[in-house]
Amino acid sequence: MNEYFNYQQDKLFVENMALADIAERFGTPTYVYSRAALTDAYQQYANALKGRDHLICYAVKANPNLSILRLFAGLGAGFDIVSGGELQRVLAVGGAANKVVFSGVGKSEAEMRLALAAGILCFNVESEAELLRLNEVAGSMGKVAPISFRVNPNVDAKTHPYIATGLKQSKFGVAYTDALALYRKASKMPNLHITGMDCHIGSQLTESSPFIAATEKVLQLVDTLAKDGIKLEHLDLGGGLGIRYKDENPPSIAEYINALLTALNGRVEKLIVEPGRVLVGNAGVLLTGVEYLKPGEEKHFAIVDAAMNDLMRPALYDAYHSIQPIRRRATPASLYEVVGPVCESGDFLGHARELSIEQGDFLALMSAGAYGMSMSSNYNTRPRAAEVMVDKDKVALIREREKVEDLFAGEKKYL
Ligand code: LLP
Secondary structure, three states: OOOOEEEEOOEEEEOOEEHHHHHHHHOOOEEEEEHHHHHHHHHHHHHHOOOOOEEEEEEHHHOOOHHHHHHHHHOOOEEEEOOHHHHHHHHHOOOOHHHEEEOOOOOOHHHHHHHHHHOOOEEEEOOHHHHHHHHHHHHHOOOOEEEEEEEEOOOOOOOOHHHEOOOOOOOOOEEHHHHHHHHHHHHOOOOEEEEEEEOOOEOOEOOOHHHHHHHHHHHHHHHHHHHOOOOOOEEEOOOOEOOOOOOOOOOOHHHHHHHHHHHHOOOOOEEEEOOOHHHHHHHEEEEEEEEEEEOOOOOOEEEEOOOOOOOOHHHHHOOOOOEEEOEOOOOOOEEEEEEOOOOOOOOEEEEEEEEOOOOOOEEEEOOOOOOOHHHOOOOOOOOOOEEEEEEOOEEEEEEOOOOHHHHHHHHHOOO
């Protein structure tokens, strides 16, 4: 619950709209985003960075819906992408290519060509092999590729192991101890231009200290490079700031940025950040309807029409999403396992939730704006959910509910 999603009497509202009305009109499951919440989170970054040379590169993977990208582009955002597909989304909404940084350990030649042709700001290079390929591809196009190395600072992000990326044993980035040699090598390559250094140590971090530790290690390298005559134009400190799902207490955006700025201690290089979750996570919910209540000997099940294919985080990370009724009932609550229709025991959305519900009620899975729709799948031939955006008392469909025919069109033509 926050200022954009809250109860008015017994009804859950997003901005000035009752979620019940949205469920009736668009059906379920449906992702619902608050335009004001998205804008507010972005503005908190922009305000905290005011007066400093900076670029906020929204991590597209958190939620790549075109309307969300267009909203952020309009607010001045750049973008952090990890595929050619994400670049095409950014370009499709008129996002500026020269504000795009390209991360990822497996950039293909075709993706490099696309990004070079578009004229992106920087390739965040994650291995020596990638460096060699990029130099070749750029040369073959008569271009010079702007690069930074993603350095792995070997810092423990203290988060779920699946989303920690900054430890030595991680596949991400170049080893801290190899970074200097790689910069020296890159500086001699004809089709590359060194512009920065970057690091990203993980996601859903709830403390500032790992960010500070990583920044300090990055700065040591920057100083050593400067002595070698390699001067950097920007420092990209990645994303990763966590949000509250249940009872976490992450630093606010302003506290986090102030901590980074303190660690940067007056450096003049442009500061790039790559926030994903913190811009969209608490700006969205997943609306779902209760299909059946199924009492059991040991547990009661609430079987809802959203499943692990719509919101994978509980099944994959054992992640917690608060589950709220969109109309509160006065009747006593019971404990429910909230589960979807998918044929897997891992298909759950919440364990032991205290709810007062009946068949046909609607529920909201809270904090679902980040890595919800973007990680959804068609498992069990389930069409993906619709997405809508609310702006005060108006709601707009921003992605149609998928149709089953869409799912097998590519197979049918071979029958
Ligand atoms: N930059 C890079 C290079 C990244 O790999 C990521 C996220 C971000 C920025 C944005 O991080 P954020 O600010 O959103 O924490 N599916 C997982 C999260 C995976 C994050 C992957 N990388 C989840 O649902 O928790």
